[in-house]
Amino acid sequence: MTTIAYKDGVIAYDSQITSGNTIIYDDYQKCHQVKGVRFFMSGKTCDYTALQDAYFGGVVTREVDASAIVADGEGLWCIGAGIQEGFWKSPIMLDSIYAIGSGSDHAITAMDMGASAYEAVQMAAKRDTGTGGTIRAVTVGVGKAG
Structure with missing residues (x-):
């Protein structure tokens, strides 16, 4: 799946795509910008567009096996459908740590122990078979919501 972590205004994420236990691609860009909104995507890549469409008011007509951390300029959110x-859209408290994806437990533990978001994804990649490839980090500027 993936690991996406947030801490101290930084979102870090891996780039590996898997199918079962097989690595399909290890340099996929999981940060998608749509209409000025940044989506840090987790889950099945075939469901990314459906989740992004739902964020902008599209109708959910099937199960969507994807979630995302979203930075929209007003806040930081975790979304799913x-x-x-x-x-659904839940705020992420800006002074907290947060992670989603198959390696989220490892990332949260690493951040609890003092790791940055980037270091947390690195640590998750050591233990979670769904996390790997290039690790990227983005500083997000968000408003008061969340």
């Missing part, structure tokens, strides 16, 4: 729950 599905048939039962529809589109």
